[in-house]
Each structure stands twice: as C-alpha cells, then as structure tokens.
Amino acid sequence: MATSVSFTVDSPEGPRTVSVAYERTGSGEPLLLLHGIGHHRQAWDPVLPVLASARDVIAIDLPGFGVSAALPDGVPYDLASVVPVLGSFCEALGLDRPHVAGNSLGGLLALELGREKLVRSVTALSPAGFWTESERLYAFGTLRAMRRGALVLPVPLIERLSRSAAGRAALTSTIYARPGRRSPEAVVSETVALREAAGFHETLAVGRNVAFTEDVPGLPVTIAWGSRDRLLLRRQGVRAKHAIPGARLVRLPGCGHVPMNDDPALVARVILDTSR
Structure with missing residues (x-):
C-alpha cells in the first residue's frame, strides 16, 4: 500500500508544498526506484521481491503521476525543479544518498541525481535524453x-x-x-x-530541449538498454556511453522499453550489481 509524505520546496514564487506517494519494503542499503512518463510505481512490481531481499526499496509515484499530486503552481516539471524535489523527498525520509534506478524519464532523473551527487550509484534503464531530434x-x-x-x-x-x-x-x-x-x-x-497523469503534457513540453551531455564521475553508473526497445531505440545507449565514458553499458536481450516486466531476474541482477 502507498504511503504519502509532504515537504516544502523552494520556487520562484516562494515555498510550495509537494506531496509524493511511495511504497517502501525490504531491508539493507536504500534503493530509490523512479518510473517513466505516464507510468506509476507499480512498473517495478516484477522486480520488487528480488530487490527487497537485499535493499531497503523505495518505489515512488513521481509528482503528477500515479497517485502523487501534481506539482504546485510555480514548480515546473523541468529537471532543474524535479531533481531538487526528489532530493527533498529523500531528505524527508531520512535517506542519505540512496542508490537509484530509473526507467526512461526515471533513468534521466537518476542520472541527474548522480550528477548532483545526491545518490551513491545509478542504474538507468533506457534513459531519456540521448536522442537525436528525429528520434x-x-x-x-x-x-x-x-x-x-x-x-x-x-x-x-x-x-x-x-x-x-x-x-x-x-x-x-x-x-x-x-x-x-x-x-x-x-x-x-x-x-x-x-x-x-496530471504531469504528462507539462513533462513532454519541457522535454523538448532535454539532452544529457555531461559526465557522471565519481560513482558507479550502469546504462542498460533493451534489445527490443521500440520507443527509445537501443543505439541511444551508445551515445549514453560516449557521454558517460565510465558507465557500464549493458544489453538486455529480448527486453522492451520497460524491461522490468520482460526479464525481472536480469533487471534485478543489473540493479543489484551496480548498487554493490
């Protein structure tokens, strides 16, 4: 069952209250799970049993998705706002630099959290932000x-x-x-x-100008891509490796864009290997 936590974030129009729904299970080092656009925390259900056997797993509904409330007025859905919101969420739960795994939009957010040194390892599954304009x-x-x-x-x-x-x-x-x-x-x-999904259109609108081009040094990073990803084509993984040369690039055979359902055992192993 989902639990909800509320906390205050800064905005150009002053402090705003954000509420986020999440599910927490397991024990061990903390592991934050971030889903993709239009999805919800249940996207991770196929891998939760394995992850929870070794980690304190926190799967969240991103603001404006699942049962989490939309971001308040004055807080946009861009990376510059959502990443600090996730940082404040971790602070509210007492999570000190958790491991993070994300899929699609969640993968992009995970990489940004890594770049800001807010997490201790990053697993990005088909992350957004490595596309050409046509892609x-x-x-x-x-x-x-x-x-x-x-x-x-x-x-x-x-x-x-x-x-x-x-x-x-x-x-x-x-x-x-x-x-x-x-x-x-x-x-x-x-x-x-x-x-x-209340945040769907706003997230797409700010995503028009997103391109992840900076390195994520100083912590373990894995980029994993499904061989049958029909939404973000797998060649984008090669670009991700060029942008983050220290990252491990992993192929997920037979998996689509949301690989947690297609091969739960493989995806769980990739996440746990990165977060060791």
Missing part, C-alpha cells in the same frame, strides 16, 4: 498517441481487452516486448494511470 519527435509522437488511446478507450473496454494476450499486446506492446506476461489487472491499472 525525440518519434518518441514524443508515440507517447502522445498512447495517451490519446488511453483517454479514448472506456475503462470497461480496457478491462475486456486486458483479459486476452492479444488485447494486452494492443494496449502495451509499445513498451513491453512480452506484453502477454503482464497481468490483466496491471495492464488496466497502468492504462488508467496514463490517462490520469
């Missing part, structure tokens, strides 16, 4: 189409589609290489999360 336009167009589909489909139809492997593929094959492995309940939940 960005393709990814953003695909995400908008997914959002439109989630908004148009009535929930009863989503529920009916999710009962079959073919229906789950129709709803989620853009992000999963093996959508049939996702449970019907999870597919319904994440489709509804996409349609209700």
Whole structure:
C-alpha cells in the first residue's frame, strides 16, 4: 500500500508544498526506484521481491503521476525543479544518498541525481535524453498517441481487452516486448494511470530541449538498454556511453522499453550489481 509524505520546496514564487506517494519494503542499503512518463510505481512490481531481499526499496509515484499530486503552481516539471524535489523527498525520509534506478524519464532523473551527487550509484534503464531530434519527435509522437488511446478507450473496454494476450499486446506492446506476461489487472491499472497523469503534457513540453551531455564521475553508473526497445531505440545507449565514458553499458536481450516486466531476474541482477 502507498504511503504519502509532504515537504516544502523552494520556487520562484516562494515555498510550495509537494506531496509524493511511495511504497517502501525490504531491508539493507536504500534503493530509490523512479518510473517513466505516464507510468506509476507499480512498473517495478516484477522486480520488487528480488530487490527487497537485499535493499531497503523505495518505489515512488513521481509528482503528477500515479497517485502523487501534481506539482504546485510555480514548480515546473523541468529537471532543474524535479531533481531538487526528489532530493527533498529523500531528505524527508531520512535517506542519505540512496542508490537509484530509473526507467526512461526515471533513468534521466537518476542520472541527474548522480550528477548532483545526491545518490551513491545509478542504474538507468533506457534513459531519456540521448536522442537525436528525429528520434525525440518519434518518441514524443508515440507517447502522445498512447495517451490519446488511453483517454479514448472506456475503462470497461480496457478491462475486456486486458483479459486476452492479444488485447494486452494492443494496449502495451509499445513498451513491453512480452506484453502477454503482464497481468490483466496491471495492464488496466497502468492504462488508467496514463490517462490520469496530471504531469504528462507539462513533462513532454519541457522535454523538448532535454539532452544529457555531461559526465557522471565519481560513482558507479550502469546504462542498460533493451534489445527490443521500440520507443527509445537501443543505439541511444551508445551515445549514453560516449557521454558517460565510465558507465557500464549493458544489453538486455529480448527486453522492451520497460524491461522490468520482460526479464525481472536480469533487471534485478543489473540493479543489484551496480548498487554493490
């Protein structure tokens, strides 16, 4: 079950209160998990049992996604604002430089947290920010189409589609290489999360100018990319390695853009290896 924490952050218009929902389980060194745009913390459910056997795992709903409230007026969804929000979240929970793993948007945020030395290791799964302009336009167009589909489909139809492997593929094959492995309940939940994501458009709007070009020295970094990623093509991993030469670049065979569902054992092993 989700727990919520509220804390104060600075903004150009003065202090603002941010509330973030999260789930915490396991024991060991702290590990923060960050999901992608339009998703929610449950994206990590397939890997939670393994991670929680070795880490104190904190999976959050990013502000404006899942059941976390939208960012307050005066706090934009850009990296310069969201990274300090995540830092304040860690401070509110008493987390001293946790390990972090992120997927897509969460991977980009994880790398920024690493660059700011707010974490002790980074695992970035298909992180955003290493695209060409044409690749960005393709990814953003695909995400908008997914959002439109989630908004148009009535929930009863989503529920009916999710009962079959073919229906789950129709709803989620853009992000999963093996959508049939996702449970019907999870597919319904994440489709509804996409349609209700208050921060979706604002996050895409500020993402137009995002490019991660700086190194992340002084801590372990792993960049992992699914061989069947249809949203952020795997050649972007090579660019990520050039930008962060000390990073370990790992291929995830048979995995799509959200690899935690496609191969939970492999993804958990990559995260735990990085965070040792």
